[in-house]
Amino acid sequence: MQALFGQLLVGLINGSFYALLSLGLAIIFGLLNIVNFSHGALYMTGAFVAWFGLERLGIGYWGALLLSPIAVGLLGVVIERTMLRRLYQLDNLYGLLLTFGLTLIIEGIFHHQYGNSGNSYPVPEALQGGANLGFMFLPRYRAWVVVVSVAVCFASWFVIERTKLGSYLRAGTENPRLLQAFGVNVPLMFTLTFGFGVALAGFAGVMAAPIYQVSPSMGSGLIIVVFAVVVIGGMGSILGSILTGLGLGLVEGLTKYLYPPAASTVVFIIMALVLLVRPAGLFGREK
Amino acid sequence: MTNGTNDWRALLRQGVITPARKRAFFASMMVLGALLPFAVYPVFLMNVLCMALFASAFNLLLGYTGLLSFGHAAFLASAGYVTGHAVKVWGLPPEVGVLAGVVVATGLGFVIGGLAIRRSGIYFAMITLGFAQMVYFLAVQLPFTGGEDGLQGIPRGKLFGLVPLENTLAMYYFTYAIFIVGFYLVYRTIHSPFGHVLRSIRENEPRALSLGYDVDRYKLVAFVISAGLAGLAGSTKALVLQFETLTDAHWHKSGEVVLMTLLGGMGTVMGPSVGALLVVTMDNYLSGFGDWVTVIIGCVFVAGVLAFRRGFVGEALHLLRKFPF
Numbered sequence: 001m002q003a004l005f006g007q008l009l010v011g012l013i014n015g016s017f018y019a020l021l022s023l024g025l026a027i028i029f030g031l032l033n034i035v036n037f038s039h040g041a042l043y044m045t046g047a048f049v050a051w052f053g054l055e056r057l058g059i060g061y062w063g064a065l066l067l068s069p070i071a072v073g074l075l076g077v078v079i080e081r082t083m084l085r086r087l088y089q090l091d092n093l094y095g096l097l098l099t100f101g102l103t104l105i106i107e108g109i110f111h112h113q114y115g116n117s118g119n120s121y122p123v124p125e126a127l128q129g130g131a132n133l134g135f136m137f138l139p140r141y142r143a144w145v146v147v148v149s150v151a152v153c154f155a156s157w158f159v160i161e162r163t164k165l166g167s168y169l170r171a172g173t174e175n176p177r178l179l180q181a182f183g184v185n186v187p188l189m190f191t192l193t194f195g196f197g198v199a200l201a202g203f204a205g206v207m208a209a210p211i212y213q214v215s216p217s218m219g220s221g222l223i224i225v226v227f228a229v230v231v232i233g234g235m236g237s238i239l240g241s242i243l244t245g246l247g248l249g250l251v252e253g254l255t256k257y258l259y260p261p262a263a264s265t266v267v268f269i270i271m272a273l274v275l276l277v278r279p280a281g282l283f284g285r286e287k
Numbered sequence: 288m289t290n291g292t293n294d295w296r297a298l299l300r301q302g303v304i305t306p307a308r309k310r311a312f313f314a315s316m317m318v319l320g321a322l323l324p325f326a327v328y329p330v331f332l333m334n335v336l337c338m339a340l341f342a343s344a345f346n347l348l349l350g351y352t353g354l355l356s357f358g359h360a361a362f363l364a365s366a367g368y369v370t371g372h373a374v375k376v377w378g379l380p381p382e383v384g385v386l387a388g389v390v391v392a393t394g395l396g397f398v399i400g401g402l403a404i405r406r407s408g409i410y411f412a413m414i415t416l417g418f419a420q421m422v423y424f425l426a427v428q429l430p431f432t433g434g435e436d437g438l439q440g441i442p443r444g445k446l447f448g449l450v451p452l453e454n455t456l457a458m459y460y461f462t463y464a465i466f467i468v469g470f471y472l473v474y475r476t477i478h479s480p481f482g483h484v485l486r487s488i489r490e491n492e493p494r495a496l497s498l499g500y501d502v503d504r505y506k507l508v509a510f511v512i513s514a515g516l517a518g519l520a521g522s523t524k525a526l527v528l529q530f531e532t533l534t535d536a537h538w539h540k541s542g543e544v545v546l547m548t549l550l551g552g553m554g555t556v557m558g559p560s561v562g563a564l565l566v567v568t569m570d571n572y573l574s575g576f577g578d579w580v581t582v583i584i585g586c587v588f589v590a591g592v593l594a595f596r597r598g599f600v601g602e603a604l605h606l607l608r609k610f611p612f
Contacts, residue, residue: 106585275403
């Protein structure tokens with residue numbers, strides 16, 4: 001029983017990261033029509049900014065929680081302004097290829113600088129320890145990660161679906177040229193949307209730093225799983241990508257308990273099944 | 288996607304490219320290929336030939352059908368592992384080992400392709416990447432692949448029980464023959480009526496569908512051919528280098544073949560081979576730079592996407608069209 005709940009908790013945590021990352025991917029894809037391969041590398045960058053801040057500048061976890069997303073978001077703004085912008089008129093496969101190249105660059109630089117080994121990042125003092133729930137031990141930090149991720153996801157959902165700003169974003173997703181004709185600065189919106197999407201990845205990186213080792217390759221394996229999550233959920237719905245992320249994390253945790261060797265592949269098996277039964281994805285719309 | 292095919296067709300119309308000139312070009316390339324091992328390190332050449340076949344097979348999908356597979360490493364690696372295992376553990380002759388690798392890669396292509404073509408565009412790329420990652424995890428876990436160590440010391444054996452392939456020159460001509468057969472198959476596929484349908488799918492899928500072509504079946508057949516030929520390249524490579532490791536299954540490899548095709552010129556017959564030559568050379572000469580290789584490859588990728596989408600061969604065709612001789 002202990003082991004089952006332990007694995008389910010790990011699954012839920014992984015699921016929170018899947019949800020945060022696939023949400024960012026979906027927001028970017030919705031407006032810019034670009035699949036951001038570098039999302040995983042930017043998540044890793046976010047974790048490294050937190051680690052670097054603590055090691056060299058004495059900035060703690062709470063500062064990093066604010067600083068990392070801003071730093072990664074700014075990097076995203078630069079990427080969008082200098083490179084991605086030139087590709088909007090082209091087939092969207094080029095966007096994937098460009099961000100793939102960026103992934104190689106970012107990961108290569110971190111590999112060169114920090115090697116392959118992971119760096120540990122301490123859990124902030126206020127969140128150390130945990131509670132015994134009777135059927136399992138719940139570390140406080142892990143509970144925090146799940147709660148905050150879900151809160152951030154729903155806040156993003158609320159902003160996009162229920163506010164004026166979000167209505168611009170949705171209108172831009174439907175028809176950017178018409179929106180521009182109404183006087184909205186669409187190119188700026190593109191830039192900020194990309195910045196916000198990757199800032200979410202940076203935020204996820206900081207959240208992940210105390211749980212996983214901060215290492216240059218922490219993002220690349222993750223992003224491929226997140227792509228599978230996106231295929232399973234479909235990128236059409238924000239709420240859909242959050243639910244799919246959390247759900248698949250749980251399934252992974254359950255698999256780790258029932259049959260550990262399949263834990264790393266179960267998401268892809270589910271992807272195959274979904275493609276057979278519902279090719280458009282669980283929450284997707286076939287265009 | 289920016290594509291060399293249109294420039295090629297214009298050159299045909301202008302009479303710059305004639306059947307006689309084409310024959311002369313291919314004949315001189317074949318002679319050059321036969322003489323090169325006397326001037327250049329043969330193992331390097333064999334590696335280039337394998338990667339050129341791999342990229343040509345990949346180009347059949349990206350350049351001629353408009354499908355970006357981000358998981359072609361799966362076919363390269365699975366065929367390499369099967370050939371390695373068949374030759375080393377079962378003691379099969381090399382030609383049977385290669386055949387076994389191709390059969391497995393083709394079957395895998397049928398399964399992955401059949402699932403992936405259910406979605407199009409960007410999703411197709413993500414799905415193939417996902418399945419290739421699954422193959423990677425299987426390669427890590429399955430007992431016969433040797434996990435992190437990979438398969439080492441694969442014997443080359445005797446071709447048809449006669450020619451000992453341990454001889455580097457013999458191995459070179461075996462690889463060369465395989466490359467020519469594979470390359471010719473790609474060439475024939477492109478220039479067949481089937482290839483024309485593939486191009487029409489690339490240009491305008493709804494129109495091809497409305498003309499009555501079973502688009503999904505064409506895509507699947509193209510995918511299976513491409514996977515099988517990628518497997519042929521992988522099997523041969525395992526014999527050439529005499530080892531097979533996880534590097535071949537890693538998503539970096541899938542990206543590398545995209546880079547070769549992009550750099551050489553997608554949608555051109557010669558482009559992927561030129562790209563393979565460039566990328567393998569780059570890998571070779573930069574290997575002393577350690578992690579910077581990845582960074583440099585990434586920079587080439589970014590520069591290629593931003594400013595050099597025609598690739599070398601595509602750019603050459605484009606220039607030739609503007610300034611015909």
